[in-house]
């Protein structure tokens with residue numbers, strides 16, 4: 001049986017597609033498809049694929065060939081049908097097929113994870129994994145607790161900013177995102193819908209979201225927008241509550257979720273003595289001067305469990321590694337890494 005997998009493009013048109021063929025008899029299949037008898041390993045030939053398209057073909061060894069036709073959807077459809085009619089079996093590509101340069105299944109899964117990771121912090125960590133998992137003193141019980149937090153490096157956690165109207169949420173959002181994503185005005189109720197963007201907090205990619213100020217009003221549109229924001233709030237990985245000197249923290253009770261971090265904004269208007277009197281559970285910040293924002297970033301990363309990412313931490317970044325950890329299966333780990 002020869003398996004056929006399309007690695008590029010995935011269900012979309014592209015300049016060139018890559019069709020991988022694996023299995024016994026790959027060379028005779030190519031001989032029939034391309035009407036060419038001799039196939040030297042590693043040599044690239046310009047071929048006619050059964051009158052469907054012209055493209056490049058290469059046999060990497062007796063069981064592995066790659067075809068590179070044009071990537072138009074119709075060409076791919078016709079070629080796939082033709083290969084299926086020649087007894088090929090269509091299956092999604094494995095990471096090993098997607099990353100032929102990988103020396104092991106472990107390395108192929110690592111490269112696939114790397115391609116999906118939006119966080120720069122994930123890069124060094126993933127590249128160090130081969131060494132981390134080869135260590136003699138590997139402690140499985142320690143890995144089990146660490147791994148979920150590190151998975152957030154691939155899935156972009158959400159940080160949602162809530163609080164009363166006019167406290168400075170949009171001002172902070174624009175500063176953190178580095179562009180004017182949200183309208184700022186000295187007018188309560190300015191933000192009418194939640195606004196989000198991607199940003200990095202010390203190398204960790206997060207989705208940052210600004211929400212309409214929470215307040216009771218008889219404006220129907222505003223209440224609907226607050227209602228919509230509640231869903232974003234409920235699903236937040238980190239909920240940051242902001243207030244200022246005019247507003248208290250009572251509105252925190254209006255959300256279903258308890259905030260993870262309480263910030264007091266506009267402390268640039270306070271004297272140092274007044275600032276020193278603030279309750280310890282409040283993080284004093286200023287969205288306009290940037291005061292306290294470093295501490296806020298650290299508090300968010302701490303809440304995510306990503307404030308201290310040691311490159312030497314083994315990370316169970318694939319389902320297979322997670323199974324290996326849960327079963328404490330060192331034999332399978334060795335096979336996976338070979």
Ligand SMILES: Nc1nc2c(ncn2[C@@H]2O[C@H](COP(=O)(O)OP(=O)(O)OP(=O)(O)O)[C@@H](O)[C@H]2O)c(=O)[nH]1
Pocket residue numbers: 164165166167168169170171172183184185186187188189190191192211212213214265266267268269285286287288289
């Ligand atoms: N002094 C001072 N003023 C600030 C600070 N942050 C925001 N402001 C001002 O506060 C006002 C409201 O800012 P916004 O960012 O629009 O507030 P908001 O919380 O998004 O308001 P809504 O969208 O109505 O909920 C604007 O005039 C800002 O310039 C700060 O750190 N210090």
Ligand SMILES: [Mg+2]
Pocket residue numbers: 169170171182183184190191210211212213
């Ligand atoms: Mg706003």
